[in-house]
Amino acid sequence: MSDQSNEMGEAYWKANLKLMTMCLIVWFVVSYGFGILLVDVLNAIEFGGFKLGFWFAQQGSIYTFVILIFFYARQMNKLDRKFNVHEE
Amino acid sequence: MDLQTMTYIIVGLSFALYIGIAIWSRASSTGEFYVAGKGVHPIANGMATAADWMSAASFISMAGLIAFLGYGGSVYLMGWTGGYVLLATLLAPYLRKYGKFTVPEFIGGRYYSKSASLVAIICLIFISFTYVAGQMRGVGIVFSRFLEVDILTGLIVGMGVVFIYAVLGGMKGITYTQVAQYCVLIFAYTVPAVFIAMQLTGNPLPQIAFGSQLSDGSGLMLERLNQVVMDLGFTEYTKGTKSTIDVFFITLALMVGTAGLPHVIVRFFTVPKVRDARSSAGWALVFIALLYTTAPAVGAMARYNLVQTVQIGQVGDPAGNLEVESRPDWMKRWEPTKLLQFEDKNNDGRIQFYNDKNPTFAKMAEEEYGWKGNELKVDRDIMVLANPEIAGLPDWVIALVAAGGIAAALSTAAGLLLVISAAISHDLLKGILTPNISERSELMAGRIAAAGAICIAGYLGYNPPGFVAQVVAFAFGLAASSLFPAILMGIFSKRVNREGAIAGMLVGLVFTMGYIIYFKGVFIEPMAANKPENWFMGISPEGIGSIGMMLNFATAFLISSITKAPPVEVQELVDDIRVPRGSGAAQSH
Numbered sequence: 290m291s292d293q294s295n296e297m298g299e300a301y302w303k304a305n306l307k308l309m310t311m312c313l314i315v316w317f318v319v320s321y322g323f324g325i326l327l328v329d330v331l332n333a334i335e336f337g338g339f340k341l342g343f344w345f346a347q348q349g350s351i352y353t354f355v356i357l358i359f360f361y362a363r364q365m366n367k368l369d370r371k372f373n374v375h376e377e
Numbered sequence: 378m379d380l381q382t383m384t385y386i387i388v389g390l391s392f393a394l395y396i397g398i399a400i401w402s403r404a405s406s407t408g409e410f411y412v413a414g415k416g417v418h419p420i421a422n423g424m425a426t427a428a429d430w431m432s433a434a435s436f437i438s439m440a441g442l443i444a445f446l447g448y449g450g451s452v453y454l455m456g457w458t459g460g461y462v463l464l465a466t467l468l469a470p471y472l473r474k475y476g477k478f479t480v481p482e483f484i485g486g487r488y489y490s491k492s493a494s495l496v497a498i499i500c501l502i503f504i505s506f507t508y509v510a511g512q513m514r515g516v517g518i519v520f521s522r523f524l525e526v527d528i529l530t531g532l533i534v535g536m537g538v539v540f541i542y543a544v545l546g547g548m549k550g551i552t553y554t555q556v557a558q559y560c561v562l563i564f565a566y567t568v569p570a571v572f573i574a575m576q577l578t579g580n581p582l583p584q585i586a587f588g589s590q591l592s593d594g595s596g597l598m599l600e601r602l603n604q605v606v607m608d609l610g611f612t613e614y615t616k617g618t619k620s621t622i623d624v625f626f627i628t629l630a631l632m633v634g635t636a637g638l639p640h641v642i643v644r645f646f647t648v649p650k651v652r653d654a655r656s657s658a659g660w661a662l663v664f665i666a667l668l669y670t671t672a673p674a675v676g677a678m679a680r681y682n683l684v685q686t687v688q689i690g691q692v693g694d695p696a697g698n699l700e701v702e703s704r705p706d707w708m709k710r711w712e713p714t715k716l717l718q719f720e721d722k723n724n725d726g727r728i729q730f731y732n733d734k735n736p737t738f739a740k741m742a743e744e745e746y747g748w749k750g751n752e753l754k755v756d757r758d759i760m761v762l763a764n765p766e767i768a769g770l771p772d773w774v775i776a777l778v779a780a781g782g783i784a785a786a787l788s789t790a791a792g793l794l795l796v797i798s799a800a801i802s803h804d805l806l807k808g809i810l811t812p813n814i815s816e817r818s819e820l821m822a823g824r825i826a827a828a829g830a831i832c833i834a835g836y837l838g839y840n841p842p843g844f845v846a847q848v849v850a851f852a853f854g855l856a857a858s859s860l861f862p863a864i865l866m867g868i869f870s871k872r873v874n875r876e877g878a879i880a881g882m883l884v885g886l887v888f889t890m891g892y893i894i895y896f897k898g899v900f901i902e903p904m905a906a907n908k909p910e911n912w913f914m915g916i917s918p919e920g921i922g923s924i925g926m927m928l929n930f931a932t933a934f935l936i937s938s939i940t941k942a943p944p945v946e947v948q949e950l951v952d953d954i955r956v957p958r959g960s961g962a963a964q965s966h
Contacts, residue, residue: 302955309466316462320455325625328448332615338588338597343615346451347443347673348584351458351666358465358659365470366652374956376650 301372305365312361320350384524384776391561391780392538395787398557399542399550407820410547411478411646411799417552419653423660425552426644428559428784429792430457430635430661431668432508433515436562436785441760443676444683447606449617450676452624456631458662458669463636465658469645471868473654474954478646479796480639480860481804487867489947490875491809496882498800500859501639505793505800506833507852508640512790513838519782522714522762529839535787536835543791543798543831544824548647551791558784563667565781569765569774570671573678576768583674602681608692609684609731610738614677619917620909626920633926634853637861640789640796651957679760682767687730687753693746698727707766716756717763723749790834798827851893854918858885858925866933868955871948873933876940881933889925893918 323331324346331342339348369375417425435457443450475483480501485494513532520531542550567583574586578598587598595601602614612618619627635641644661645654686705690697701721711717719728729746730753733739742748762782765774802823807814814822859882866873866881873881896907896918905911907918916924942948953959 298952298956305955312462312466316459320459320628321625324451324455325621325628328621337585338590339599340615343448343451343599344588346448347454348670350455351670354458354462355659355662355666357462358662359656361466362652362655362659365655369652369957374958376652376957376960 297372298374301368301374304368304372308361308364308368312357315353315357319345319353324350378772380772380775381525383772384779387773387776388524388780388783391557391784394557395538395554396541398554399546402546402550402553407478407803407816407823409549410820410823411643411795411803416649417647419648419657420660421556422552422644422648422653422657423662424559424664425555426641426657426661427664427668428555428562428788429644430641430665430789431562431785432789433512433782433786435668435672436566437515437518437761437782438758440672440675440679440764441757443673444680444760445757447612447614447617447680449619449624450673451617452619452627452631454669454673456628457635458665459628459632460635460641461658461662461665463632464641464645465655467865468636468642468868469654469658470651470957471954472642472864473645473648474651474957474960476960478643479799479804480642480864481800482808483867484860484863484878485804485808487947487950488863488875488878489944490879493863493875493879493882494804494808496879496886497860497863498804500855500882500886501800502797504638504852504855504860505640505797506830506837509790509793509797509830509834510837512786512793513834515786516783516790517838518758519762519779519786522711522779524779532835532838535783535790536831539787539791539794540828540831543794544827547823548643548795551788551795552647554791555788558788559664561784562781562788563664565777565784566668566675566761567671569768569770569778570675570678572770572774573682573764573768574674577678577681583678584670587674587677598681599677602677605681605684605688609688610735610742611732614680620915622915623909623912623917623920626916626923628920630857630920630922630926631853633861634855634857634922637856637859637864638852639800639856639860640792642864643796643799644792651960675761675764679764679767682764683755683760684730686767687728693742695725695727695746698725698729700727702726704728705767707763710766711759711763714759716759718754720752720754722752723747728752794827794830794834797830798823801826851890854889854893854922854925855886857922858889858929862926862929862933866930868951870937871951872942873937874940874943877933877935877937880936881929884932885925885929888928889922892921892925 323342328342328346331345332340334341336344439453442453472483477483481494481497484497485491513535516535517528517531520526521528524531542554570583571581574583575581577591578586578589579592580586580589589598590596591598591601599615606614645657648654648657687699688697689699708717729748729751731742731751733751762778765778802819806822807819862885863878863882866878895904897903909915
């Protein structure tokens with residue numbers, strides 16, 4: 290492996306780690322944050338007939354997970370192309 | 378036409394469909410047998426993954442659990458979906474790039490060690506058998522209730538069907554059958570939910586209905602539900618009874634365990650490209666979320682309907698309780714199964730259903746109302762199956778639910794059997810014992826292993842060892858504490874070596890198993906009462922896999938840092954799996 294492609298590879302991996310960390314922060318906040326640790330605080334807020342904390346625990350976190358995976362997949366495809374490591 | 382004939386026809390048609398697909402998609406090579414030739418479209422793969430993942434427990438038990446646990450049931454909802462985010466971002470694309478057939482193969486290759494592979498094989502077989510026994514039990518229950526045959530006959534028919542498509546079709550047959558099974562099970566799950574949501578709130582979308590106003594004008598569904606359960610001495614529905622720390626760690630163990638379950642991971646080896654592995658996790662979760670966002674609505678509505686059926690008027694007013702004589706037909710139909718039992722403790726000819734475990738309420742009820750204890754026992758496993766009957770839905774819906782329950786159990790069982798057979802024929806025989814085996818013989822060995830596994834699973838389903846219910850915690854705990862960390866470190870660290878990984882897996886495994894056995898007493902008597910005061914930091918055996926995982930990480934890093942770094946070719950391998958390009962060439966070895 291030449292030095293140049295090595296550098297590119299490292300930059301790609303760093304960008305990937307950054308995106309991944311962002312996604313996992315959101316993943317943590319909606320489930321463990323809103324659905325568990327802050328559930329009592331959020332339950333004071335009403336949201337379309339639900340207590341907000343309860344809604345995050347039984348509905349909202351799941352919707353967020355779905356969006357998160359597609360967002361990650363899309364951004365990764367862009368990164369793959371940008372760093373020229375995509376599949377043919 | 379009566380209900381039983383209708384059920385026979387609908388279940389029979391679904392079986393014919395599965396077998397037809399199996400014959401059409403027969404596997405001819407080991408590649409097709411293990412990973413469907415790696416040519417499955419990501420959406421189809423997502424659907425198959427969803428069916429594979431959603432077991433009899435998801436279909437039959439989960440909504441019932443939520444109905445009785447209320448907010449506490451959220452651990453299953455978040456835990457069994459959040460793992461897919463971990464799969465998509467941390468594992469699936471890299472494992473697909475590695476391009477082999479099985480999880481032990483990755484662990485053996487990355488940690489350049491047959492011992493590491495062997496530890497992984499043992500974990501995998503234990504996890505998968507635990508799981509599959511539960512599925513066969515589910516098949517037995519559905520058969521005995523709806524087709525009124527005995528459990529043994531039900532099991533033999535179920536085993537026969539799985540045998541045909543798992544053994545003939547391998548992963549290819551299983552994948553396409555699972556697509557059909559997903560359609561059957563999701564239709565069967567949502568149709569009754571929509572009907573009941575309409576009846577209660579006038580809104581057909583269950584996800585929205587359980588936050589809507591009730592049609593009878595008594596207020597918001599969840600507020601009303603909180604009210605009626607608290608009137609009977611139960612905990613507020615939207616609050617739950619588990620401590621925050623326990624909810625946190627159970628959710629974590631279930632999420633990480635999901636991402637570490639071999640039969641789920643292997644699904645991402647079947648797609649053509651790395652980028653398909655990412656999006657396929659998303660599609661899988663879309664299809665899973667359809668059921669998982671409906672389940673809490675089904676749970677809340679079922680709980681509400683159940684209480685309303687028995688408590689027909691004011692609490693405390695004798696006329697407020699249902700007379701035994703006028704109890705609905707569905708109760709009578711479930712009584713012979715012993716899953717629903719009634720006992721008139723105060724001999725007043727009426728049914729009292731309340732929380733007699735709540736000392737203040739029980740005392741008050743005895744003194745003021747003359748109640749002598751809770752008189753109705755409802756097994757939570759019947760809530761989904763009985764739901765259409767409780768709501769008085771037409772017979773075809775009830776028959777459909779039976780077919781859906783069987784589809785959920787069979788699809789998961791088949792996926793697990795394939796993982797077991799691959800572990801035996803590919804990892805154990807070809808990888809360790811007889812490396813020179815020909816492809817033909819390996820395929821034959823795989824089929825024999827699958828057939829053998831079906832027989833053992835059927836036996837476990839018929840004679841469930843007393844501990845089947847307890848060992849579910851095992852499956853997730855072991856996956857979370859052994860396989861998941863080993864795979865994760867294999868991808869994200871170049872420094873973790875053979876010694877570290879093996880020590881980490883063993884520490885995680887022994888700690889988690891020890892803790893669960895200590896409190897739940899699998900094989901032996903429990904050594905301490907399974908209650909919060911005795912638990913480590915208040916974490917129940919269900920959540921202990923999270924701690925096991927942390928110990929695994931800590932041990933692996935520590936041992937790796939004081940032993941030799943992995944060889945250069947392994948470090949290059951890690952570099953290689955981190956980039957998508959070049960995934961096309963899938964090799965068996």
